Amino acid sequence: MKKWALALAACLAAGAFASFGCQPQTETIDVYLPDGAPALGLALPMYEDTAEDGVEYHVVSATTLHTFTTGKTPAAEVCVMPVNAAAKLLGDASVYQMAGVLTHGNLYLLAKEDATYTRENISDLVGKTIGVLQLNNVPGLTLKACLQGLDVPYNDLSGGGEYSDSAVNLRAVPTNPMVLTGADLYLLPSPEADWRVDSGEWKFVGDLQALYGDGGGYPQAVIVVKKEVLDSRGDWVRSLLSKIDEGVAWLSTAEKSVIAGAVQAHLADGLSPKFTAETLTDGAIARSGIRLQRMDGGAVAEVKSFLQNLIEVDGKFAAMPSDGFYWLGDK
Amino acid sequence: MKKIFKNTIFLSVCGLATLIVAWVIAYLAVQDDYVLPSPWATAQAAWALLGKGAFYLVLLATLGRAFLAFVIALVLGVGLAVIAYLYPSFERFLRGIVAVLRALPTMAALLLILLAASKWGVSEYLPPVVIGGLTLFPLLYTAAYSALSGVDKDLLEMSRVYRVPLSVQIKRLYLPSALPALCREGVAALSFSLKLIVSAEVLAFTSQSIGGWMQTANLGYEIAEMTALTAIVCLLGILIEVAGVWLVKAWEDRRCA
Numbered sequence: 001m002k003k004w005a006l007a008l009a010a011c012l013a014a015g016a017f018a019s020f021g022c023q024p025q026t027e028t029i030d031v032y033l034p035d036g037a038p039a040l041g042l043a044l045p046m047y048e049d050t051a052e053d054g055v056e057y058h059v060v061s062a063t064t065l066h067t068f069t070t071g072k073t074p075a076a077e078v079c080v081m082p083v084n085a086a087a088k089l090l091g092d093a094s095v096y097q098m099a100g101v102l103t104h105g106n107l108y109l110l111a112k113e114d115a116t117y118t119r120e121n122i123s124d125l126v127g128k129t130i131g132v133l134q135l136n137n138v139p140g141l142t143l144k145a146c147l148q149g150l151d152v153p154y155n156d157l158s159g160g161g162e163y164s165d166s167a168v169n170l171r172a173v174p175t176n177p178m179v180l181t182g183a184d185l186y187l188l189p190s191p192e193a194d195w196r197v198d199s200g201e202w203k204f205v206g207d208l209q210a211l212y213g214d215g216g217g218y219p220q221a222v223i224v225v226k227k228e229v230l231d232s233r234g235d236w237v238r239s240l241l242s243k244i245d246e247g248v249a250w251l252s253t254a255e256k257s258v259i260a261g262a263v264q265a266h267l268a269d270g271l272s273p274k275f276t277a278e279t280l281t282d283g284a285i286a287r288s289g290i291r292l293q294r295m296d297g298g299a300v301a302e303v304k305s306f307l308q309n310l311i312e313v314d315g316k317f318a319a320m321p322s323d324g325f326y327w328l329g330d331k
Numbered sequence: 332m333k334k335i336f337k338n339t340i341f342l343s344v345c346g347l348a349t350l351i352v353a354w355v356i357a358y359l360a361v362q363d364d365y366v367l368p369s370p371w372a373t374a375q376a377a378w379a380l381l382g383k384g385a386f387y388l389v390l391l392a393t394l395g396r397a398f399l400a401f402v403i404a405l406v407l408g409v410g411l412a413v414i415a416y417l418y419p420s421f422e423r424f425l426r427g428i429v430a431v432l433r434a435l436p437t438m439a440a441l442l443l444i445l446l447a448a449s450k451w452g453v454s455e456y457l458p459p460v461v462i463g464g465l466t467l468f469p470l471l472y473t474a475a476y477s478a479l480s481g482v483d484k485d486l487l488e489m490s491r492v493y494r495v496p497l498s499v500q501i502k503r504l505y506l507p508s509a510l511p512a513l514c515r516e517g518v519a520a521l522s523f524s525l526k527l528i529v530s531a532e533v534l535a536f537t538s539q540s541i542g543g544w545m546q547t548a549n550l551g552y553e554i555a556e557m558t559a560l561t562a563i564v565c566l567l568g569i570l571i572e573v574a575g576v577w578l579v580k581a582w583e584d585r586r587c588a
Contacts, residue, residue: 066552071363088552089365136551157538158547172536172543182448182455317551 029055029229029236032069033080034062035274036189037288038221039263041102042080044247045240047254047262057266069096069224077229078240082138083222084318087307091321096224098295099327100241101303104217106289107139108193109206111185117206122150127165129157131183133192135172136317138220138310139208143170143187145309146211191275191284198281209289217289218306219299230327244292251290256280295326368555377559386544393532393541394567396456397525400463404524405517407464408471415472416479425472433469437462441531455538459531466527467520474516478509511583518575522568529564 033042039059046057060068066085068076074095080102090096109117109130117125125147132140135158147154153167163169171183185205188196196202209217223244225237251259257277264273275284293299303326310318354370361367368376380386415422444458482505490500532542541560548557 063549067363067366070365071361085552134550136547158536158543171538172547316553 027054029077029233030068030075031055031057031078031080032060032065032076033057034065034221035059035263035267035271036062036191037103037106037290038080039274040191040251040259040285040288041221041244041247041290041292043254043259043262044250045243046266047258048243049262049266058268059263059266059271060268061271074226077226078237079224080221081224083219083303083306084138084141084310086222086224087321087325088317088319090224091319091325093227093322093324095226096325097227097230097327098222098303098321098325099225099230099237100223100244100295101219101221101293101299102223102244102290103221104289104291104293105142105209105212105220106190106193106287107142107187107208108190108204108287109185109187109208110193110196110202111205112202113184113205114203115205117211119150119211122147122211123152125168125185126152127168128184129163129169129171129182131171131173131186133173133186133188135170136314139187139189140170140172141310141313141317142208142212142218142220144313146208148313149309150211190287190289191280194281194284194287195275195279198279217291219293219303220289222303225327230329234329241292241294248290248292251285252282259285295328300326300328365552365554368558372555373558373562376553376555377563380556380559380563389539389541389544390563392539393528394525396460396532396540397463397521397528400460400528401467401517401521401524403460403464404467404471404520408468408473409475409513412472412475412479415476422476429469429472432465435465437466437527438530438534440465441534445535455535458535459528459537459540459542462531463524463527467524470520470523471516474520475509475513478512478516479505481512482508507586511579514579514582515576518572518579521575522572525564525568525571 033039049057065081066089068074069079070089086098132143134140144154147168155164155167155169157169158172197204212218230237260277260280267273307318307320351370358367358369415425441458441462444461448458486504529542532540533545536546537543541564545557545560
């Protein structure tokens with residue numbers, strides 16, 4: 001009896017080891033991105049996503065997005081994140097490289113008054129207070145870079161400063177929820193800005209993309225990919241970038257419910273969507289600044305120039321990545 | 332040796348040391364400075380903060396708001412408790428209101444207050460103070476009412492029989508009975524007020540505030556700085572509580588002497 005029991009145990013053990021060894025090794029590619037404009041940029045890949053394609057998309061909170069790219073074993077093979085975060089956290093190129101720029105600015109000045117602020121009359125903002133979403137991230141740093149470039153003084157109230165009537169006062173607004181309180185104007189991203197304007201109380205009074213540089217915008221959200229994925233699945237990365245390209249045109253023809261549904265199907269548990277089929281308009285999509293730019297000489301120079309401007313504003317919140325951070329392999 | 336294990340300070344320090352050890356273990360397990368920084372990185376960040384003049388201004392502003400919320404809640408709480416003690420019908424009237432305020436979800440109420448502040452152009456510094464006061468009021472009202480209700484009924488009866496003047500009753504009977512308990516609750520409430528105000532400032536992104544600085548650090552991926560600010564607020568809360576308890580005890584000892 002004892003011999004039979006031992007033999008049975010040995011067979012079971014062998015079977016377990018064999019089945020373990022024979023299990024197909026699934027290599028799922030996890031793509032992490034925040035809601036809003038970046039999610040719209042990847043809406044087509046998410047719409048066409050299937051359970052068998054080996055790719056999983058995760059639309060997560062922008063606040064915790066970076067945690068999927070840091071640490072000893074980062075969860076994200078691909079991540080869409082703010083350019084300054086990518087440069088600061090991943091710029092040593094030890095794990096990730098930048099494969100493309102997804103959005104080129106989607107920030108707009110809103111006010112209740114009728115006004116238009118351009119590079120010519122931006123000094124009219126002196127003495128006013130602008131509420132900025134993410135004052136110490138790309139939105140706020142870009143606004144500061146614009147004002148600095150146009151020789152308009154600004155006063156950051158978040159650092160303990162007092163209101164000044166000889167500078168443009170900048171106040172941080174809460175990220176969640178976005179309560180508009182205590183400022184004359186607000187710098188908000190599309191599609192949230194569009195929703196506010198559509199509600200009737202607010203008006204577009206300025207375009208940050210037009211205020212910065214030559215009006216072509218600035219690199220805002222970038223796509224970073226793990227180097228091991230670029231090395232072993234370079235073709236897949238190229239196909240993803242092509243699909244994103246295709247998706248830009250698709251956004252203007254697809255039903256809003258389909259676009260919103262594609263994003264919401266990949267929302268992290270418990271996360272409220274930034275837009276719905278009702279709040280997503282053609283204007284909101286157009287103002288989201290979605291335009292894929294692959295990393296070539298021109299794109300690298302643009303990213304470096306933008307990061308340099310941010311560093312000059314506040315070196316604490318931006319950094320210059322190493323030259324090896326840019327993936328020029330999309331040929 | 333046995334004495335040391337009964338020593339309160341020694342045991343409390345051991346408790347804090349256990350927390351730090353748990354922190355180190357968690358840090359080694361997570362292995363991600365952008366999720367959980369190490370205690371030494373946090374200490375470095377705290378040291379850097381303590382070297383900035385602006386930090387002290389911001390800290391004073393937050394402490395000022397915490398103190399203001401506490402004072403408002405204390406005055407209202409004690410005042411209404413006295414009226415409730417004297418007029419039982421009023422106490423029954425207040426019972427429902429206090430229950431609602433005690434059950435009020437603090438952060439949800441803050442959102443409503445922020446919307447109202449925006450609508451009426453009220454200073455953004457006010458909402459955290461209002462939410463602090465609303466949350467502390469039921470605690471202090473209940474403590475004051477319980478303290479008053481706990482005065483010895485036999486002594487009260489004796490005061491009435493011997494027609495002791497009200498001022499003497501208050502000075503010799505009510506205050507000595509009620510004040511110690513109220514002071515102990517008040518100290519805890521003051522420490523709690525700091526925590527409430529900072530939480531509200533984080534959500535409201537109040538400028539010139541510790542909470543606002545925490546949000547800024549978080550957005551700038553300066554997690555060590557955010558943790559350092561959190562640790563500093565914790566330490567301050569502990570100091571306030573320890574100092575308060577010590578003052579109350581010293582006052583009680585002096586009174587007994």
